[in-house]
Amino acid sequence: KREGRPSDSEILTSRLIDRVLRPLFPDDYHADVFVNVILFSSNGEDMPDALAGLAASAALAVSDIPFNGPISEVRVARIDGKLVVNPTFKELEKADMDIMVGATIDNIMMVEGEMNEVSEAELLDAIKFAHEEIKKQCLVQIELTEAVGKTVKRTYCHEENDEELRKQVWDACYKPAYEVAASQNPNKHERMDAFETVLNNFLETIPEEEREAKSALVSRYYHDVEKEAMRRSILDEGKRLDGRTTTEIRPIWSEVDFIPGPHGAALFTRGETQSLTTVTLGTKLDQKMVDDALVHDTDRFLLHYNFPPFSTGEARPQRGTGRREIGHGNLANRALKKMIPAD
CATH class of the missing domain: 3.30.230.70 (GHMP Kinase, N-terminal domain)
Known part of the structure; x- marks a missing residue:
């Protein structure tokens, strides 16, 4: 076919x-x-x-x-x-x-x-x-x-760098970025705004006629500054950005029978992440036929993982199941399928 x-x-x-x-x-x-x-x-x-x-x-x-x-x-x-x-x-x-x-x-x-x-x-x-x-x-x-015979690797346009500008970004932004990271503010959006303020404050110090040309480089260098500030803060303070220790998980809350229609349903919440899961029992007629190049079988445990754009506040069309959804769904499937009774 x-x-x-x-x-x-x-x-x-x-x-x-x-x-x-x-x-x-x-x-x-x-x-x-x-x-x-x-x-x-x-x-x-x-x-x-x-x-x-x-x-x-x-x-x-x-x-x-x-x-x-x-x-x-x-x-x-x-x-x-x-x-x-x-x-x-x-x-x-x-x-x-x-x-x-x-x-x-x-x-x-x-x-x-x-x-x-x-x-x-x-x-x-x-x-x-x-x-x-x-x-x-x-x-x-x-x-x-x-x-x-070794093939000569192609030459390509490497990213342009301004080492003097990189140093200026590190010198000016590392300390305030570290302070934001070490503040242990539990509100993620407020932390993001605070990190962005550090970046904007530095951009304001660049002459207006040069700002647009340098903004992309500054953002790239500041990303490295922000990353290192977060890392050092966690290692130095022993706490993550939201105040949790390195061995403490986010608050967990769950509720079963969240939806009345399916045979089973649960809402699981960890921090700001939520998963709504449903389960339906079928008969042998509902088993999925597997018709791959080398595998011809049936699958009695199906797990569909969906990550719609609106779950992260994005507005874009959904055109079938994405590679990421298939990959992550397979990981969950492999973790759970051995827990399913044999018959």
């Missing part, structure tokens, strides 16, 4: 790749980069999503695109107490741990997965085990670039 928009599984695979690649482009490289990973063929036994990150990184490694890689990703499963790299579909059915790890030679970049209850030490062992395999795949990519 004709391909339509990417399926949920394809979107989830692309997000696995994106999470590891995205932080490794230079901060001032703003050109659009599209990496297309296409599954042409499969033996039906091995799971191709575990190889997608390796394929994407290898393509970037031999390209002229600036990239601080290589990276790779592997799936690690624990089967009968033994860690296995990139298990087959059949092997994964017996696993009590299933994680995907993405990393460079030196650093872990991403971990996602699901498992039964395990200790922190067991999870760390699995991540270290994965990293050793990733290192081998990264070294192979380096050999590949040498074999095909």
Whole structure:
């Protein structure tokens, strides 16, 4: 049949790749980069999503695109107490741990997965085990670039900087920004206004004829000032911006049966964040058919995560489910599905 928009599984695979690649482009490289990973063929036994990150990184490694890689990703499963790299579909059915790890030679970049209850030490062992395999795949990519001849990375217009202006922003704004951060005002909007006042006060000191030309640089430099002031305040005072200690969570409130129609409903509130959740029980006829390239099955537990624009005060059209909603919904699904009774 004709391909339509990417399926949920394809979107989830692309997000696995994106999470590891995205932080490794230079901060001032703003050109659009599209990496297309296409599954042409499969033996039906091995799971191709575990190889997608390796394929994407290898393509970037031999390209002229600036990239601080290589990276790779592997799936690690624990089967009968033994860690296995990139298990087959059949092997994964017996696993009590299933994680995907993405990393460079030196650093872990991403971990996602699901498992039964395990200790922190067991999870760390699995991540270290994965990293050793990733290192081998990264070294192979380096050999590949040498074999095909290293491609000279393209030159691009780096962001212009005014170091004297940067110093002026730090000297003038750090102390008042720190004071705002350390004030521990529980009202988020008042804190945001106070931080913005610090920025505006500095902009007022710039001659009017230069202000418009310098405002973008000032805003960028002030963002770094604000970030460091927040960080130092938390480390120095031992409290977060709203006065909570580093071990204290936001106030939590919840109510069940919030909506009378569904089989279950709850309103959960933490600080200024709210989640309205409903649940409906169905029959076997309501199970979702899964018809992906390599998986043909039914799914009896469905979780739909919606993040409409109005939830953050935005006014924009809704055109289907977004990648973020699919990704975050999958995380919640993986966390909850093992709690659903078998029948």
